[in-house]
Amino acid sequence: MAGIIGVYAFDKIWNVSKFLYYGLIGLQNRGYSYSGLVVLKDNFKAITNEGAPEDITLPSDIDGWAGVGYTGSKISYPIITDYGTLVVDGIIKGDIQEIAKGLYKEPEKTLRDIQGVFSLIFLSKDGRLIGYRDSYGIKPLEIGGFGFDLAILSSETSGITVIGGEFRREIKPGEAVFIDTYQISYTQVEESKHNYCAIDLIYQSRIDGFVFNRYIYETRVKIGEQLAEEKRIDADVVIGVPDTALPFAIGYSKRTGIPYDLGFTRTGSPIRTMLASDDFLKVIGVQLKLNPIKSVVKGKRVILIDDSMVTGRTLKNTVFSLRSLGAKEVHVLIGSPKLISRCPYGMEVPEEKDLIAANLTDEEIAKVIGADSIYWLSLEGLYKVLGKSLCVGCMTKKYPRVI
Structure with missing residues (x-):
């Protein structure tokens, strides 16, 4: 998984390095093991960092009127070539x-010929910015601007809005955008096939975002309401795992009338355990981001809602914490269907042997994590909320594109 951004100033007096830096911080929900940015002035200057964008230190001499940035799990990005610099999500x-050479010399043909599932941003050595989503549209890409001065490409709207930009629209699947000093133009390179990533909507994207032409917060509230339609539980309080699952809990509470409350407070950095790069962080990360509030759960029958379950380790620790603070019952609801297969497109869903829902029954999983019961959103319920133009390969083992 990755967040990518490109910023282009139409007047070369601008320095876009801080726009890239803060834009990347707004995208680090998409991955933070490795980050970097490249700016163009007379030539390319790069800064890379083994860690999150917020840990980058910008030198005083980093200066450029256009640039690209990356935050994610691939140590190879951003890539500087003889023809330009490239960042990829997917x-x-x-x-x-050779791809960079093609993007420089024959961009439309090259975009049509690239094999994979991706969104990309390419800044050529002569100062042209290209953004593209492959025709399946599994990875998002948005465009916005800063008045008439800057054009901004970003994986999510958060990369645009956190730097004061205005979101314009989503780049369509199979569509390319070309930006130079004089204009912004769009070309439909390939026919759209529309297979949006379900996990991006359920888990990956920020709750304040707009992705795949959907408001993420509103979408997740509806998923919570759908969970309430499918599985009503007699309980005293509904809580959600911050931050992604909070709207699920709000939607469930609205539909059932069971009170919603804030079950956790943060300690330390906002760790996203699915993205963590080592096993220790996957376990301890739950304590860093989820410290339960005792008065909310003590002596109560608790409904705990999370966005997904991968290995079960995070939820096991969370349920244990609630029990230790006096929760009378803990019922777990998951806002996605079961994850039973790896993602070949770059989403951090591991091999089937490591996925708890692919290997154990519901009863066995509830016992392992210490819950009184567990329930996953049905695939039919997911389609009811999101429609069927989705990639759900990690839930069905059926993938829209072979790469």
């Missing part, structure tokens, strides 16, 4: 140097 096949 998986592409082929020699990067």
Whole structure:
């Protein structure tokens, strides 16, 4: 998973390095193991960091009127070539140097020929910015601006709005945007196939975002309401796992009338355990981001809602924490269908052997994590909320594109 951003100033007096830096901080929900940015003035200057964007230190001499940035799990990005610099969200096949050469010389043909599932941003050595989503549209890409001065490409609207930009619209699947000193133009390179990533909507995107032409907060509230339609539980309080699952809990509470409350407060950095790079952080990360509030759960029958379940380790620790603070019952609801297969497109869903829902029954999982019961959103319920133009390969083992 990755967040990518490109910023282009129409007047070369601008320095876009801080726009890129803060835009990347707004995208680090998409991955934070490795980050970096490249700016163009007379030539390319790069800063890379093994860690989150917020840990980057910008040198005083980093200056450029256009640039791109990356935050995610691939140590190879951003890539500077003889023809320009490239950042990618997703998986592409082929020699990067040859792809960059093609994007510089024959961009439309090259975009049509690239194999993979991806969104990309390419800044050429002569100062042209290209953004593109492959025709399946599994990875998002948005465009916005800062008045008439800057154009901004970003994986999510958060990369645009946190730097004061105004969101314009989503780049369509199979569509390319070309930005130079004089204009912004769009070309439909390939026919749209529309297979949006269900996990991006359920988990990956920020709750204040607009992705795949949907408001994330509103979408997750509806998923919570759908959970209430499918599985009503007699309980005293509904709580959600911050931050992604809070709207699910709000929706469930609205539909059932069971009071919603804030079950956790943060301690330390906002760790996203699905994205964590080592097993220790996956376990201890739940304590860093989820410290339960005793008065909310003590002596109560608790409904705990989370966005997904991968290995079960995070939820096991969370349920244990609630029990230790006196929760009378803990019923777990999951705002996605079961994850039973890996993602070949770059989402951090591991192999089937590591996925708890692919290997144990519901009763066994409830016992392992210490819950009184567990329930996952049905695939039919997911389609009811999101429609069927989705990639749900990690839930069904049926993938829209072979790469």
